[in-house]
Amino acid sequence: MFSQKLKNQLHEAIREIEGYPRAGILFRDITPLINHPTLFFRLIETLRVRYQHHSIDFVVGIEARGFILGASLAYALGAGFAPVRKKGKLPFKTISASYQMEYGMDSVEMHTDALREIKDAHVLLIDDLIATGGTALASLELLDRLQAKCLEACFLINLTELGGLEKVAEKVNTFSILEYPC
Ligand code: AMP
Numbered sequence: 710m711f712s713q714k715l716k717n718q719l720h721e722a723i724r725e726i727e728g729y730p731r732a733g734i735l736f737r738d739i740t741p742l743i744n745h746p747t748l749f750f751r752l753i754e755t756l757r758v759r760y761q762h763h764s765i766d767f768v769v770g771i772e773a774r775g776f777i778l779g780a781s782l783a784y785a786l787g788a789g790f791a792p793v794r795k796k797g798k799l800p801f802k803t804i805s806a807s808y809q810m811e812y813g814m815d816s817v818e819m820h821t822d823a824l825r826e827i828k829d830a831h832v833l834l835i836d837d838l839i840a841t842g843g844t845a846l847a848s849l850e851l852l853d854r855l856q857a858k859c860l861e862a863c864f865l866i867n868l869t870e871l872g873g874l875e876k877v878a879e880k881v882n883t884f885s886i887l888e889y890p891c
């Protein structure tokens with residue numbers, strides 16, 4: 710369980726950078742959280758306790774900060790880890806799904822054997838932050854095509870005003886630790 714005290718500590722450790730990567734964006738930088746030895750541990754440990762009885766086969770992390778959270782959690786759960794990457798980054802055979810960006814389209818990819826070709830694999834999808842939900846929805850489309858069962862989509866930060874979490878919640882269970890603005 711994420712106590713209010715732990716949530717406050719996580720919130721305090723996340724740095725805000727105005728105008729990155731471009732004007733008008735308030736970037737939520739989690740590097741001061743993950744370089745904090747006990748706070749990073751408590752974040753992953755609390756997630757491990759939440760998911761320990763879900764029989765998770767794979768934690769699927771979204772590029773790039775979802776890799777850090779996802780791989781750590783997969784290790785803690787004794788599960789496999791599989792990456793969702795931006796187009797053109799994966800070396801083997803891929804499947805891809807497109808989503809709408811502010812300007813134009815982008816796409817994400819997974820290896821065709823990312824889930825070891827296990828049908829109905831129990832998957833937890835994770836990323837550091839959900840904004841419009843486009844990346845997470847495209848990732849869920851990939852998981853559908855790999856015939857996975859996504860048990861939950863988990864985000865450290867939910868930018869509530871953009872409504873992405875609600876869109877994802879129409880498809881799968883969702884969990885977010887911090888709601889911004891708070
Ligand atoms: P979206 O597809 O709009 O939900 O965007 C989510 C993805 O973009 C995640 O992988 C986030 O890491 C990244 N992202 C979007 N907005 C921000 C932000 N304000 N600060 C940090 N990362 C962000």
